[in-house]
Amino acid sequence: MNITIFNEYHPNEHTGKAEKNYPGGIHIALKSIFESEEYDVVTATQEQACNGLTDEILDNTDVLLWWSKNWDNELLNSVADKVVSRIREGMGAVFLHSAKNSKPFLRLTGTTSATAPVSWKEPGESERLFVVSPAHPIAEGIPSGYVIPNEEPYCEYFDIPKPDDIVFLGGFGNGMCIRAGVTFTRGAGKIFFFQPGHDSFPVYNDKVIRRIILNAVNWAKPVAKPAPIAEETKPEQTGFKARVKKLFK
Amino acid sequence: MNITIFNEYHPNEHTGKAEKNYPGGIHIALKSIFESEEYDVVTATQEQACNGLTDEILDNTDVLLWWSKNWDNELLNSVADKVVSRIREGMGAVFLHSAKNSKPFLRLTGTTSATAPVSWKEPGESERLFVVSPAHPIAEGIPSGYVIPNEEPYCEYFDIPKPDDIVFLGGFGNGMCIRAGVTFTRGAGKIFFFQPGHDSFPVYNDKVIRRIILNAVNWAKPVAKPAPIAEETKPEQTGFKARVKKLFK
Amino acid sequence: MNITIFNEYHPNEHTGKAEKNYPGGIHIALKSIFESEEYDVVTATQEQACNGLTDEILDNTDVLLWWSKNWDNELLNSVADKVVSRIREGMGAVFLHSAKNSKPFLRLTGTTSATAPVSWKEPGESERLFVVSPAHPIAEGIPSGYVIPNEEPYCEYFDIPKPDDIVFLGGFGNGMCIRAGVTFTRGAGKIFFFQPGHDSFPVYNDKVIRRIILNAVNWAKPVAKPAPIAEETKPEQTGFKARVKKLFK
Amino acid sequence: MNITIFNEYHPNEHTGKAEKNYPGGIHIALKSIFESEEYDVVTATQEQACNGLTDEILDNTDVLLWWSKNWDNELLNSVADKVVSRIREGMGAVFLHSAKNSKPFLRLTGTTSATAPVSWKEPGESERLFVVSPAHPIAEGIPSGYVIPNEEPYCEYFDIPKPDDIVFLGGFGNGMCIRAGVTFTRGAGKIFFFQPGHDSFPVYNDKVIRRIILNAVNWAKPVAKPAPIAEETKPEQTGFKARVKKLFK
Numbered sequence: 001m002n003i004t005i006f007n008e009y010h011p012n013e014h015t016g017k018a019e020k021n022y023p024g025g026i027h028i029a030l031k032s033i034f035e036s037e038e039y040d041v042v043t044a045t046q047e048q049a050c051n052g053l054t055d056e057i058l059d060n061t062d063v064l065l066w067w068s069k070n071w072d073n074e075l076l077n078s079v080a081d082k083v084v085s086r087i088r089e090g091m092g093a094v095f096l097h098s099a100k101n102s103k104p105f106l107r108l109t110g111t112t113s114a115t116a117p118v119s120w121k122e123p124g125e126s127e128r129l130f131v132v133s134p135a136h137p138i139a140e141g142i143p144s145g146y147v148i149p150n151e152e153p154y155c156e157y158f159d160i161p162k163p164d165d166i167v168f169l170g171g172f173g174n175g176m177c178i179r180a181g182v183t184f185t186r187g188a189g190k191i192f193f194f195q196p197g198h199d200s201f202p203v204y205n206d207k208v209i210r211r212i213i214l215n216a217v218n219w220a221k222p223v224a225k226p227a228p229i230a231e232e233t234k235p236e237q238t239g240f241k242a243r244v245k246k247l248f249k
Numbered sequence: 250m251n252i253t254i255f256n257e258y259h260p261n262e263h264t265g266k267a268e269k270n271y272p273g274g275i276h277i278a279l280k281s282i283f284e285s286e287e288y289d290v291v292t293a294t295q296e297q298a299c300n301g302l303t304d305e306i307l308d309n310t311d312v313l314l315w316w317s318k319n320w321d322n323e324l325l326n327s328v329a330d331k332v333v334s335r336i337r338e339g340m341g342a343v344f345l346h347s348a349k350n351s352k353p354f355l356r357l358t359g360t361t362s363a364t365a366p367v368s369w370k371e372p373g374e375s376e377r378l379f380v381v382s383p384a385h386p387i388a389e390g391i392p393s394g395y396v397i398p399n400e401e402p403y404c405e406y407f408d409i410p411k412p413d414d415i416v417f418l419g420g421f422g423n424g425m426c427i428r429a430g431v432t433f434t435r436g437a438g439k440i441f442f443f444q445p446g447h448d449s450f451p452v453y454n455d456k457v458i459r460r461i462i463l464n465a466v467n468w469a470k471p472v473a474k475p476a477p478i479a480e481e482t483k484p485e486q487t488g489f490k491a492r493v494k495k496l497f498k
Numbered sequence: 499m500n501i502t503i504f505n506e507y508h509p510n511e512h513t514g515k516a517e518k519n520y521p522g523g524i525h526i527a528l529k530s531i532f533e534s535e536e537y538d539v540v541t542a543t544q545e546q547a548c549n550g551l552t553d554e555i556l557d558n559t560d561v562l563l564w565w566s567k568n569w570d571n572e573l574l575n576s577v578a579d580k581v582v583s584r585i586r587e588g589m590g591a592v593f594l595h596s597a598k599n600s601k602p603f604l605r606l607t608g609t610t611s612a613t614a615p616v617s618w619k620e621p622g623e624s625e626r627l628f629v630v631s632p633a634h635p636i637a638e639g640i641p642s643g644y645v646i647p648n649e650e651p652y653c654e655y656f657d658i659p660k661p662d663d664i665v666f667l668g669g670f671g672n673g674m675c676i677r678a679g680v681t682f683t684r685g686a687g688k689i690f691f692f693q694p695g696h697d698s699f700p701v702y703n704d705k706v707i708r709r710i711i712l713n714a715v716n717w718a719k720p721v722a723k724p725a726p727i728a729e730e731t732k733p734e735q736t737g738f739k740a741r742v743k744k745l746f747k
Numbered sequence: 748m749n750i751t752i753f754n755e756y757h758p759n760e761h762t763g764k765a766e767k768n769y770p771g772g773i774h775i776a777l778k779s780i781f782e783s784e785e786y787d788v789v790t791a792t793q794e795q796a797c798n799g800l801t802d803e804i805l806d807n808t809d810v811l812l813w814w815s816k817n818w819d820n821e822l823l824n825s826v827a828d829k830v831v832s833r834i835r836e837g838m839g840a841v842f843l844h845s846a847k848n849s850k851p852f853l854r855l856t857g858t859t860s861a862t863a864p865v866s867w868k869e870p871g872e873s874e875r876l877f878v879v880s881p882a883h884p885i886a887e888g889i890p891s892g893y894v895i896p897n898e899e900p901y902c903e904y905f906d907i908p909k910p911d912d913i914v915f916l917g918g919f920g921n922g923m924c925i926r927a928g929v930t931f932t933r934g935a936g937k938i939f940f941f942q943p944g945h946d947s948f949p950v951y952n953d954k955v956i957r958r959i960i961l962n963a964v965n966w967a968k969p970v971a972k973p974a975p976i977a978e979e980t981k982p983e984q985t986g987f988k989a990r991v992k993k994l995f996k
Contacts, residue, residue: 626922
């Protein structure tokens with residue numbers, strides 16, 4: 001499976017807590033989830049030509065992971081359009097954390113992705129992840145009620161379309177909660193949004209979170225295209241003559 | 250609109266906190282929500298003949314409210330069956346709190362209604378109710394993030410089928426959360442489950458909660474049955490002769 | 499309720515069958531559905547200034563009906579953007595027939611609205627409308643299996659997101675079928691798409707179809723905004739000090 | 748993967764067209780779908796002890812296929828109960844054709860499974876299967892619009908809960924159509940209902956139909972159970988003292 005990991009890799013990520021948690025960038029941490037031989041992984045960052053997402057790369061991508069935060073508005077529209085149409089054609093997509101505000105996600109959902117304003121301070125809040133779709137492949141092996149010690153709290157109302165599936169709810173202290181892991185489909189493409197992942201906390205180094213992302217990528221891989229319909233099963237003509245012909249042949 | 254309020258009215262409810270919160274029973278408090286002239290309300294309790302739900306009463310019910318907790322196993326099977334089939338035929342139903350474990354609810358959902366075990370003590374936890382379907386009629390006029398000061402915490406995984414709509418999420422302290430207001434349809438019948446309402450807290454006297462229940466009952470009222478299909482639009486015969494006849498008439 | 503009916507009113511509609519079916523335009527036929535005093539209706543056509551959809555009109559619209567076909571690409575982007583954001587804020591919307599390809603619908607769904615290619619000739623195919631959500635307000639009073647004598651056949655795969663509700667399926671001769679009446683929500687706005695309505699057939703003069711459109715508009719009207727949350731129920735501060743303060747006050 | 752195929756194998760199936768299409772019974776034809784080494788298949792028929800579904804067999808079943816028609820009422824209640832609870836615990840289930848009326852399916856859905864009455868004669872109607880969820884694993888490799896030459900027509904309204912996913916719509920001549928391939932989840936169990944399969948037509952010998960059933964079984968296999976939650980991530984005590992303790996530790 002060919003995986004492409006897009007990370008904006010804004011200068012903020014080159015220093016401070018983000019750099020300490022994720023030396024070399026979040027994309028490097030995410031890449032290390034897919035060490036098995038069955039995965040072929042490339043990374044892309046926003047300062048690269050074509051935001052790192054050339055036609056060649058997108059054409060060879062089965063599933064795209066996306067982390068972004070500060071540079072969403074600066075993403076090339078042509079790149080956003082291509083990502084959107086590749087997803088509709090079957091490319092899987094996993095949007096992480098603030099990537100809910102990325103151009104491709106917004107164009108696919110038709111909503112604002114806004115969440116309720118929440119005041120918080122470092123070191124954040126602990127978040128408990130509850131499995132609400134235990135039959136879903138993304139929940140495979142994931143204990144319900146798992147605690148992320150420190151995370152940025154996100155709170156409803158979260159302005160997204162009604163998801164196909166809510167795989168996880170996330171509950172924070174003080175009663176705040178959010179649909180934290182949700183799926184959508186657009187055309188032949190499967191989409192997963194996963195809320196945890198503020199860059200000041202080493203969430204993507206947590207083995208349960210890594211398992212969720214691995215599950216999501218496996219779930220999101222495209223299904224094989226159907227073989228063309230054989231001549232004898234093609235839609236028949238629908239006009240009057242064709243019917244009569246059929247009736248009396 | 251004809252509303253029937255079923256409350257088991259177990260002896261536990263005749264004394265202590267429950268009695269203090271709801272003199273005369275929870276059904277009396279719920280009844281007072283529907284004081285407008287457009288509603289005609291009757292109440293039923295489990296110790297009455299036929300558990301208070303005779304054919305005559307059910308035949309005249311547009312929406313049924315249900316609160317139960319201790320006597321779920323003792324409900325007459327014949328009553329449970331009738332309630333289930335009336336709902337399928339269009340009667341609306343609002344199941345409150347522990348009524349998730351009532352026979353009609355379990356038979357309609359096909360699940361166990363189990364929730365995760367939670368340890369709690371009086372005076373309970375404060376619960377914050379978040380609106381996750383702001384376009385839904387049950388959310389009309391309800392502020393997102395409303396706080397119920399004291400409630401029994403319910404926690405996911407809540408074993409119900411995927412709801413048609415999740416109108417409210419409920420978040421408690423310590424990160425616990427639950428799909429707190431959910432809808433289902435079975436046949437022509439609309440069903441709303443609403444989690445708040447432990448009898449030791451005066452939740453049903455809260456004006457926001459009362460508005461939610463009022464909204465839910467209005468939403469759940471049956472839609473008018475269609476007029477019979479006129480002769481000329483009835484499904485045609487599908488056999489060979491009928492088709493030829495049609496083609497050449 | 500304030501209703502705005504948008505019809506592109508392309509020159510094709512001024513002559514031929516379209517003009518015979520709908521003298522003065524499809525918007526005039528649609529307007530006549532809402533003759534009761536409770537409705538206040540204005541119409542808009544694409545050649546008017548701002549495509550007829552000025553801020554003043556949109557600000558006074560509870561539900562917007564939309565019919566378009568030939569001029570979708572020429573709709574002003576600024577108008578499309580405004581329609582999209584008004585819908586997210588609660589304005590209801592009913593998109594009819596080829597309006598599946600209009601800019602607002604495409605931006606709200608994030609899909610292509612493509613349908614399978616179908617060859618057909620005048621006088622079209624008869625379509626049978628089946629109610630698959632009998633509890634839905636849009637199906638109120640509508641017989642399942644109702645026959646539209648002549649319509650343009652639409653066929654799956656219809657590239658839309660998974661609808662919130664499928665109210666109607668439409669089945670044509672020769673086995674073609676389509677999700678013919680589907681609902682979505684975006685933010686606080688309710689959206690209904692209804693497939694029948696090719697302009698060479700007088701479908702919007704059919705009383706059952708008119709009832710469906712009336713039901714849809716009533717269903718789509720905005721729910722009342724919630725009152726602001728009172729001070730005492732506002733989200734509390736979540737920092738360490740606030741908690742301690744609360745615990746010991 | 749361990750697959751169990753239940754077929755009532757009523758005497759009607761031992762003779763006539765059914766026997767000609769499926770020598771030895773429908774279960775034998777279905778079994779031949781799973782010839783690859785990765786599948787371990789056992790069959791069960793209703794006249795066997797415990798209807799062929801002993802605890803030992805059910806405990807070793809990952810996915811259960813079910814075909815039944817004439818003997819639904821005679822299924823042992825104890826067997827129906829066990830099947831229902833195994834599915835809730837994660838066993839996958841594929842219900843075929845008239846198995847919509849089987850006790851396990853009815854108990855899991857809470858509905859009647861009724862369909863609209865349809866008059867038809869041998870050799871049935873041709874059915875066209877449309878893929879409406881192209882991203883779904885059950886649709887993998889399946890062309891949209893595939894024609895089954897002869898089948899018993901089923902028609903909406905089909906009284907089932909709103910499915911999680913509608914994978915296929917089926918359209919017949921004369922405008923009849925049905926949600927022909929639908930999924931549900933109950934607890935940890937995935938359920939697929941597939942409408943084609945009247946025993947007078949050799950539908951289960953068709954290679955596209957066989958691919959659909961193979962896909963469905965692969966999709967329905969249970970996800971791995973989560974590892975137990977480690978001590979440090981267990982839900983914390985929620986009482987007052989525990990909080991203070993936590994705050995000041």
